Amino acid sequence: MAVTLLLLVPLLTAVALLALPASVDGGRDGLTGAGRGVGLAALVATAVTALLAVVVVAGSMSVDLPWIRALGVRWHFAVDGLSAALVLLTALLTVAVVVHALAGRTPPGGSRATYLGCIVLVETGALATFLARDALLFFVAFEIVLVPMWVLVRRFGDEHVPDERRADAAGRFVLFTAFGSTLMLVGVLVLVNAAGTSDLDALAARAGALESGTQLTAAALLLAGLAVKVPVWPLHTWLPSAHTIAPTAGSVLLAAVLLKMGTYGIVRLPVASAPDGVATLSPALALLGVAGILWGGLACLVERDLKRLVAYSSVAHMGFVVLAVASGSETGLQAALFGNIAHGIVSALLFLVVGDLKERWGSADLGTARAALRDKAPRLGLALVVGLAAALGLPGLVTFWGEWLALYAAWSPAPDRPVGLLRSCVVAGAVGLALAAAYSLRVARIVWAGEGGDAAEGDAAEPVPDSRGWQWGVLVTLLVATVGLGVAPHLLLGISAQDVTTLLGVGR
Amino acid sequence: MTGGLVIDVGALWPALFPLLGVVAVLVADLVSPRLRETPFVIAAVAAGFGAWTCLPGVLQTSGEVRTSFCLPSGWTVPAASGSGEAVGAAAAAGNCLWQADSLSSALQLAANLSALVVLLLAWPGRRARATDPGTTALSTPSPTSEPVQAVLLLAALSGTVVVAAARDIATWLVALELATLPVIALVALSGGRRAVAGAVQLLVTSLVSFALLALGAALWFAATGSPFLSGAAALGAQGAGVATGGVANAALLSLSVVLVVAGLGFKLSLVPFHAWTPTAYSGSSLPVAAFLATVSKIGALAGLLVFLRAVAALGTPGLVVVAVVAALSMTLGNVMALRQDDVVLLLAWSTVAQAGWVVLPLVSVSALGTSASATYLLTYVVATLVAFAVVALRAREVGVAARRLDAYEGLWRRTAWRAGALGLALTSLAGLPPGIVGLVGKVVALRPVVAEGWTWLTVVAAANAVLGVAVYLRWLRPVVTSVDTPDAGRSAPTVAVASRWGGPGRRGPLVAALVLTVAVLFVVSVQPDLLFGLLG
């Protein structure tokens, strides 16, 4: 029952928040009593959700009821090693996002209730996706996040850009991901049609029995569809604009949660249910992953907008995850899952910082000379530096393990993968790491150290208010997580080890 | 009456109630030709009872059939020149002119309920319209048009209901036209110059469509020698092949299929037979457009299913025609819908696109395909009705300006529930959560296509799913956009037009229609199994 509650609490909260009439929700600033009530309700709901998530993960709970009998779809949600960390990440991160949102001002474009409602609805969709144990249910859950995310970008997006750009970014996000998920749906249907069931466990169990042609078709469709969400180069073009335009909460959710749905989906669906097809396609996957790493890194080197830069770095990081998946080994999958979490934490951290900066500066253009952050806002500066260090994969921080393991796994892949190609990819990936170091240092030099160019004058030289109160608390939590998991990765790796082994074992 | 027709009146009630409603309205009109609301009350009651009497048919388990007008076995028409075993198989249930299985009953139920909603949308006001220049205080009031509307609506409804259960070409053909012809008159009666333009387009379309259908039916009769649209008859045509002229018969049969698909393609507004749709929608009043978009489509699909199920017995591997038509409809409909700033036109082109989705599963001529097609149609119908109800409510406030997309600017802030209803409808049409039923509908529609391995079609469908999302998001965008000045949407200088275009109707029935349809949409979104259960 806790699983159902885990989904129902945010869902009902979101519906209630969205249905609030405009007169009650207290407007954008939330200074009225009603506004505070709304905020409190959202906070309590997400906190309860997080608590439930912990309970569910700790108890490995599940729910399995008939839902659409005609399609054989069951209301089947469960948590296992693959999804546990993601569920926790989603639930906790949403709390952080809500706290952060409540501490700051609501972006223009709508009421606070709508804003929070959309955030909570995205959480619902993400949780449902990670928990779903039925392929079609997975697809349905996968789609839930689209509309609230669209609203977040379309309506609460960057107020400084013209309306058409917001529309373009939001539309591009929805259309790309809708296209991807429809392709995924077709792939799911191919699988379901061939295997005669839509239960993910059963699908994985019957994977060996599938013909190679079917496997290849299904894997191609699923990978193509999910690659949009990940995103894999060259399907990533929706990501930078969406991230740039979205409000801070939207960016964080996008990067830390939505992208994970893609990689999680790849592990859950094609890798588990059509392993031979994935094996056939793995060279392409690896190449695209590496292309993403390099492309993202190069783009970061020349990108002027800080938010876009972080977005491109996400593309690069996701490239490592894809490379890890392509390796096909147990280590690879572990690396992919770990990289997922790591990127979730780090990108959340970075987007929070960058979002705050952008809000304070009015724009996030690196070309504008500004006062050094380390002097004016040391807390934000610290968070930025740690985040950048994590982005370049510094040992001792959480990202290091994900990327290092990914390269390691690709160097010694599963026996049925092309070793030579993957090793070349590793070399290229290492170059990508170097690029990451270069762009991280570039940003740190310009923003943190204030060495962007000429000495800042006028408004730009004014100190920005530093992060305080709840917002700082959120940043600190993420910083702790970044360092903590970097020091003790086995906390996370241990959770998924068993299930990864099972998954690969079943698949063969 | 031994040896005569076996007529089970109980099975006929879904069609009889609308017909009785027609008679009742006409009688009421005879008594007093100046009624306004009474005809609609009668019609609503008739449609309501019609829906109620569909339930036994809906609730029967799959495989059961409620029959009526059964010929005694001695009267069975032998299939053309031979194949006695096929005739024997047909004799079991094949010689009933009315066969309502759960699929047919579900379509009948949907038709009755949709007509009820359309009636609510078209509900007249109590007073005579003030803007009517023809009636001054002194002149004798002319007979009202409400009885005519009610009669036409009910007549078209009964045609739709009958066609779903018709199993012989005569009933099938007559019922299809009964479902079509009154609608033309409805369109023509619902407005001025634009309505005439719409009616002319619709007229030409249905004329050609009927000609093709009649020719198709004649060819069916020529090929099979049987008036029954049953698999046995189709098999008879093929079975005769061994003896004489079988090849010719098979060719005739396929020609007949092509003609019928084309004829019904007109009614379903499939590309390339779609041209009438936007003009007719745009010209007619909102309720009539809603009727065209829902009940008419149910009738057309029911007719198509009756025919294709008969052909399915031949085990036709699949119909390339259907695939091509479906792909074209989806693509063109979505592309054109993307260009529209008028919501009625948007809905019209969306009909074209959705019609493509509806026939998409029919590429696999199987039970899976037919029920998938019906499922998709029903989800489309419910969502479309919700959209029309919201537009009607808006039209009541701002008049003809309600047809522009920007009339929905900030709807979320003003009336969250109504905006929520519209959002649910649009997302259902787009196939996005929270309109889960639309999403599930797409799953269901794609399933047979994938199962039969139509790769290119699935790709086209996937691309169109995206286009569709874009289409409906264009409408959803103003809905969620906040307008700082609450009255911005109402500034259109059309208040004078409002009473006429939006109709002087009352608010209550509109709200009732909206609540009814949204409730259905919500329930089937939460528990899609209810919808599938309908279809057996």
Added chain:
Amino acid sequence: MSGYLAVAAVLAAGVLLFVAAMGARRLLAPRAPSAAKASTYESGVDPVGEGWAQTKVRYFVFSFLYVIFAVDAIYLFPWALVLRSPEIGRSSLVEMFVFIAVIVLGLAHAARRGLLRWV
């Protein structure tokens, strides 16, 4: 011999009659055409305007009514052949009464709505 052959022959005879009569006229009748003779005859007044100006919608209404009712009447003739059948005679009677009742209802409806009132 089929009676329809005779019908065809009679038809041919009628056509022949017409042709023969026209032939006779051609032989016997004078021909002296003039513009005045060939102009439209309107009681000696020069013709003005077109005929359609006087056309009333009323006529169409009657043609609509006729088409509906005449086609309905077609169904009565097959009925005449089965009314005596012991199997469906009585039920056909009931059915036809319903049928006729509906027709009468339609007619009454038309009358009540003033379609049959000319002035």
Added chain:
Amino acid sequence: MHLHYPAALAALLAGIGLYGVLARRNAVLVLIGVELVLNAANLLLVTVGSQPGSPLATGPVLTLFVITVAAAEVCIALAIVLVMFRRFGHVDLTAVPDLGDDHGDDDDRDDHDDARDGAGAVTPAAPASPTAATGARP
């Protein structure tokens, strides 16, 4: 008589009818084309129905039905064509305004016309209004 001849005639009729439907712009002529196609169908039905072994007289009965529906259709069609003539002053199908795309011209949004029709629609048999009778031709 051999069944080929009526069948060939039916095909011919259908062809001519279809040609009429496709090539003619006059609404009445299109209507006639449709009637030709229907007659082809009728001919086919009667021909096939005249084969021995049809105890229900299916062919002729079907023909009756088709005739009936065609008559109903003609009624509606003529009424619409009549209204069309009153509204547009012609019966040219290609000149009917196409409202299918609101990016086209908006000249047809004639609200005055709609107003008058509110009364006119009630009694379809109302005599042609003065404007329709005199100002009909463009």
Added chain:
Amino acid sequence: MTPALDLPFDISVSWPFDWSLGWPDWLSWPDAVVLPTWLEVVLRAVAVLLAFLVLPLLVGQTEHKVMAHMQGRLGPMYAGGFHGWAQLVADGVKFVQKEDITPARADRWVFRLAPAVALVPYLVALAAIPLSPSVVGAPVDAGVVLVLAVIGVGVIGTLMAGWASANKYSLLGAMRAAAQLVSYELPLVLAVASVALAAGTLSLVGIAEAWSPWWLLWQLPGAVVFLVAALAELQRPPFDMPLADSEIVFGAVTEYTGLRFAFFLLAEYAGIVVFSLLFAVLYLGGWAGPLESWLGWLWTLLKGFVVAVVVIWLRVSWPRLREDQLQRLAWVWLVPIALFQLALTAVGVVMTS
């Protein structure tokens, strides 16, 4: 053929002595002689044509004389000598000699063909009407349907004439004619359907054989409807609105001259013949009467002649109806009465069978 009305008591009208001895042998058609089909067909066509040319003249001459005497005058007295018997023949000769004019603005071919279209249907109808079971021009099974169908074609001739004349009056007359003909065709058809229902057959011979004197009462409403509708179909007074020469000159035939005009006149009188004979066959039992098998054809002709005289009589005694009265009469009275008759017949048939 058993009588349709099978009453519990037996009142069949029996003639005082048996006349049914039949023809004397020398008069009867030798069974053995079988003509070649083509010859038989030609003979039948010629016979029908002859009847068609003679009978309308008879009716026309009767009209001349009867009308004259009813109005207290003599009528034609000179042509041919005895009471002007050859008046119509003389008229025909005169018509042939008149100049035939096709108006300049007319639609030439339609204009020229219209008289034939108006006339020929009556010829075909006449062919299908039996004078006795054996004396019939074209013995077809569904004679009723055939006769009604071809009579319906006649209206096209009038419409063609009116339309092709390019004359306002002609067009108006044609419109009136068309509206009138279609309006009255319906009660006509319904009345005939009632008779067919009573007899249980669509064959004219069968209907006449099934006739019994009780039909005079049973089918009376239908008979009245038929007679009135037939008058209107013929556009005879009091239903001659389409021709009304005082209002619209001469309606559809205003522009016609000479022989073509004569054809229209001939069509009218042929129509009287056809409808009178049809009335006799449907409602008066046709050849039923003394010496039935011998003189049956004569009985039919006589009955028909009486009906024709009634038609003439009505012309003399009734004023012309107004157009709207005419339409109201059809739709408000005749159609409902015909439907009532239909119901009456159906009930009677089912009760007695």
